[in-house]
Amino acid sequence: MPSPAFISILRSDRDEFNARFAAARHLHPDLEPDVFGEFLTTTVDELAQAVEKARADRLGDVMIAAYDAGLQLVGQRLAGPGSRFPCIEEAWRRVLSNAAPVVATAPGQLIPSVCNAVHQLASTAGARPEQWIDAMEKLGRECEDAATFLRLGQLCAWRAGLAHFRNGALAAADALPESLVLTILGAKIRTPWPAMREQFLASPWFNPGNETKPSSAVRAVAQVGTFKGYGGLFIEPPTVTASGEQLFARSDSEYWLLTADIFGATFHRSSVKEFETANQTPKLPHGLEVKGSRIAVAGERLDFPELGEIASAAANTHTLAITSRLTHAITLIALK
């Protein structure tokens, strides 16, 4: 049963709320009144109760923002029964309700932002929305304002696998309290943030969680991308190429830009033009050799017998990507 305050707000502006529903239904004809009602009386009500306890004076504004966001979510089947992304509703319950005091300061910005962030994590192959929700549930309440909350979300998103946001997340970390940053990054060594930041900039494979000093060994660090039939990206075993610091992958007639670091790997749609342009430049730097199932670099040798013959290899300064005809995954090897 929804809280009395929640019901009172809905009643007091009934015409306006009904008009918003009608407008949303124009955009999303599948918006079902029953499903939306259910969403209101469960997920939104939970947030309303949390806000009422923390900032009762802001409940009206929070309700309007929550109502609008809910219309869009349910209208697009991103919330409610049969939703493709149940983690979005989980984020309402665990992140928004838990951070009610700060959400109440800017509900029109923070509610959609949390929904969009979780949606992006959940729709990016290899990213970990649960990890983001866990971190934000624990730390979101420590934020005093909306800007800090949003920066925290950016850093957590990088940590949860969105490698392409690495540079922006490092910049966001500069503006966050050091203890918060070190907690999110799982630092086991008590290095001051500026020094740790340098290490992150020196190598995308620097791991603050289990290393006392940066490793310099050439080592396999990740296998990314899988067969489309298992929910991955690739229809056929991919091939790779590189242009400067950018790695590209191709599978059948699809092309991707690959970004990867210690926290994850993401693929972004690319074009045949980008791939072919990259293919025209040397794919491997001087001193790096690939033969059969082996690679040799700077006197070190690695063998990948399980891959069979390496079909393609490409490298940037820090990472070597190799593929084989026996697997739909790309093996990433840290060079520095």
Add this chain to the structure above:
Amino acid sequence: MGLLSVFQRVSQSPTNPHPAAKPRTFDVADLYRGPVSTQGDTSDAGTPPLDEKLRQAYFWIVNTAIISPHYDVEYNDGPPQSFVMGDSRSRLTLPSAQSYSSFVLLPLLTFATRRKCLFIGGPGRGKTASAILMGVLGGYSVREVRRAMQHGHPQMTIADLLGNPLPADLINAQRIEDIRISWRQWLGMRVKIIDEYNRIPTRTQSALLTVMGDNYAEILNHIYECPDSAWFLTANDDQGGGTYQVIEALRDRIDVIVQALAFNPRFLRDLLSRIEENIRPEEIVPRQVVFTETEVDRMQEDIRAVKMPKEVRRRVEFFSSQFEFCEVAGDQFEYKTKDTARLAGTEWHVLTAQDTGRDRIKDLGCQTRNGVSVRVLMTLLVYAKALAYFRGNGVVELEDVRQILPFVLHDKLSPDGEAPFFDAPGNGVFRSDRIGWLRKVFDLSCADYDRLNLDRDDPVTELAAEFNRGLDGLTESDARVRLVKIERLIGEWSKGRKLYGHIYDDVLNLKYLHQRYTNYLRWLKTQ
């Protein structure tokens, strides 16, 4: 997200994404962009480039304002899926790249280039509504646009159209210059709408022609200079079904013709929701897609700056050279044109009966009764550039020309329904489908261009390029060598080759070059 903001939502940039030209960067702020809009999303978030704004206007119109689920301007960036259906083996193509509805695209390009667009189609298909939208995009209120719209009717006088002399001045004035004129307000607007222009009496059409063609209005020796503006005219039937026959000069001033296609009843629900929600699209145009006068000025400059590559231009030249030539119309080479025959009033069937044994199916010129005028060619170039600009490109592609050409030539290139081409199997449909016919003719012209290998082997282009490098310092012997080259080429062509339109134009070009070198040699002798 208020009620109105749903209808005023503008498509998110980029509306027509292009492959990244430089290393891609990612903005962490994008983490918070997604399916749920933040409050205040509809406010100005920086000013997008004008081509992006134009695309946003297009997508707002097709998504919200005009129910036109037709994608007849087709683009492909890979092989499209196509299906053959029905007894007549009609081909349905599913384009693989962003494609557009001509009914919205053409008016928008007209708005951006400040040219003249005619909407044709049966009553109640959104012609006037589209024209009004263009006025609102130009920054006018709906009320202003409605009041300024000229409705053609059989009793429409020049005074109705342009304005009246002040009655008091008519009585008191001693000289005609002293009579003040109360000009109609629409003359000063940047978007001009003439509804049902084929219902305007012939005499008033002539006054309209002056405004459309020369951009000024005249009453009692007083002149009103109109600003550059986009024109939108509507006609229920462009084939002479209006109250008055539209004078040819007026028709000729219209740059593009776009047809309102039939309503698809599958979209009846959209109509129903408009009734239920009492929404009139023209009243809720989002301000992000409203253009200021300066913006349209800038857009025109940007469109002019779009490049037309030589390879594309050559194909337009080749295409347009197919139609004007008429071997039996004149004795002297320069007068062997359809226009010569038309001016002499020669009957068309007399001309075709005298034809010289060319392959009348293969010769594209046999399909038309006229050629392509300079004005039409200029319009074609402007609209091709505008389309490339609209698609976010700085260079015109051949497909831009192919897509825009039928709308420019719709009323300008008259088909000869008696031509053998239309009797060929599968071609009968082109008698009624003008757009499809023009696109087909262009395709045939391009195929012929490829067959003749003119991209690689075009001696006339080489000779013209040689000439364009200038005559300064050219010696007499060099000039004579060039003259011999020209004569030899014409000599080769004259050996048993039949004359076609493109050869005719090339021969005239060679004659021009020959004359320039001849004059140069005469001048050299005086030095």
